[in-house]
Amino acid sequence: SYDGGFGMVPGSESHGGGTFCAVAALYLMGFIQVDLASNSRESAPIDVQLLLEWCLQRQAADGGFQGRRNKPSDTCYAFWIGGVLKMIGAYHLIDHGALQEFLLTCQTCYGGFSKFPDDELPDIYHSYYGLAALSLLGEEEVEPLCAELGIIAAAL
Amino acid sequence: MGSSSGEEGEEEWVPPSRRPELADVAPLPQADGPCPVVSIAYRGDFHEVMDYFRALYAAGERSPRALRLTADAIHLNPGNYTVWHFRRVVLEALDADLLLEMHFVDQIAESNPKNYQVWHHKRWLAEKIGPDAANSEHDFTRKILAMDAKNYHAWSHRQWVLQSLGGWESELQYCNQLLEEDVFNNSAWNQRYLLVTRSPILGGLAAMRDSEVDYTVEAIMVNPQNESPWRYLRGLYKDDNNLLVADNRISDACLKVLNKDWTCVFALSFLLDLLRMGLQPSDELKGTIKAMENSDPETGHADIAVIVCSILQKCDPLRINYWSWYQTTLSS
Numbered sequence: 001s002y003d004g005g006f007g008m009v010p011g012s013e014s015h016g017g018g019t020f021c022a023v024a025a026l027y028l029m030g031f032i033q034v035d036l037a038s039n040s041r042e043s044a045p046i047d048v049q050l051l052l053e054w055c056l057q058r059q060a061a062d063g064g065f066q067g068r069r070n071k072p073s074d075t076c077y078a079f080w081i082g083g084v085l086k087m088i089g090a091y092h093l094i095d096h097g098a099l100q101e102f103l104l105t106c107q108t109c110y111g112g113f114s115k116f117p118d119d120e121l122p123d124i125y126h127s128y129y130g131l132a133a134l135s136l137l138g139e140e141e142v143e144p145l146c147a148e149l150g151i152i153a154a155a156l
Numbered sequence: 157m158g159s160s161s162g163e164e165g166e167e168e169w170v171p172p173s174r175r176p177e178l179a180d181v182a183p184l185p186q187a188d189g190p191c192p193v194v195s196i197a198y199r200g201d202f203h204e205v206m207d208y209f210r211a212l213y214a215a216g217e218r219s220p221r222a223l224r225l226t227a228d229a230i231h232l233n234p235g236n237y238t239v240w241h242f243r244r245v246v247l248e249a250l251d252a253d254l255l256l257e258m259h260f261v262d263q264i265a266e267s268n269p270k271n272y273q274v275w276h277h278k279r280w281l282a283e284k285i286g287p288d289a290a291n292s293e294h295d296f297t298r299k300i301l302a303m304d305a306k307n308y309h310a311w312s313h314r315q316w317v318l319q320s321l322g323g324w325e326s327e328l329q330y331c332n333q334l335l336e337e338d339v340f341n342n343s344a345w346n347q348r349y350l351l352v353t354r355s356p357i358l359g360g361l362a363a364m365r366d367s368e369v370d371y372t373v374e375a376i377m378v379n380p381q382n383e384s385p386w387r388y389l390r391g392l393y394k395d396d397n398n399l400l401v402a403d404n405r406i407s408d409a410c411l412k413v414l415n416k417d418w419t420c421v422f423a424l425s426f427l428l429d430l431l432r433m434g435l436q437p438s439d440e441l442k443g444t445i446k447a448m449e450n451s452d453p454e455t456g457h458a459d460i461a462v463i464v465c466s467i468l469q470k471c472d473p474l475r476i477n478y479w480s481w482y483q484t485t486l487s488s
Binding site: 001002003007008009011012013014015036056057059061063068069070071092093094095098 | 306308311312315319340341342343346349350354382383384387388390391394473474475476477478481
């Protein structure tokens, strides 16, 4: 999209899920050889700088990530957007503490995670992605992930 | 208890086993295998409808009664894509009235606006009906967006209808209306971008850019804390940084915003982008930046871009890691 993110189809609004799928697919195909941490920007058919800005701007004041500009933060985008940042070597640029705090407010009294903070009811989807996001954060006792494949690193 | 089969709720729902038209059908139970674990406790009506559905489906039946039964199944679970598929097969075999069918699916869609199957079915129908469907499809998505102005399915469908069936004429006006209702609606800004770049009646980005810059700058002035217009503005000059830097309205807008609120992160970062693209800061701009800098005597750098970067580290602490990193790239 014009703002650096990816929508589901051409013309669509940039979306966390669409962006993850696009970047992960390109990454798996070997088209993204970028590591912003080492300032290497060797090759990418996409505008990585604009993508980076789009991703980082998705972290909201409450510490969580939104799926689209001007929408509320939602647990799962901590993985979708966090995963993208991990793939381009820019995960260290987010506010880790703020994200971790946000994610913990999304954990319900039943143990599972909900979509939004202070929601009563968890679901398996947000529970999984909440945990996956905590994995990206390096949370103790959570297995490291291979973000682009959505499996634990040990399984590779 | 049971959901209606599409009738207006007045009539009692008759289970398939008691419908004369299905009397000759032997219901086919779900094949759960010899030792099912964690079997779902299906409700009686659901169980029965699906048993009859399976029978007709397995028999490859293409009849009006099959069509009617798929409606029952859909009401019980609008996410069952096999049922939708079978319904389409039957519709084609019967050469059914597609407009009536569109009315049927619209009714399901209204109460299930985020259901993928429903939108797919609508698209399939609209494609068959052709350009005559454009107006009613636009009316429908407008209705859904009135309930949830950011429904991604609705926007996708609307964009597809525009590009395949037409109806561009009133779209810009529609965006204006949505933005009047909520200038923070990023979906509407995105739609605007689609129009400005792809509408066959607006003349393309180059022709629209000028008036769009004015519109966007005004939106920024009203609400500088809204990220959408800032990004849209950037988008108007996509792939042409020189033109962006040369448009005085833009640096003026940044300056104006900063004079009112020197902490506005969007203005600061836009300015930073402009400087990186080669903007020669005016004396007024330099003055404003230096004044901000004076509020924080640590930064005493000659390079305006570096100063802006350090201000951003203070004003946008959530992204302090980014702005610090960005600053290191400035020296290179």
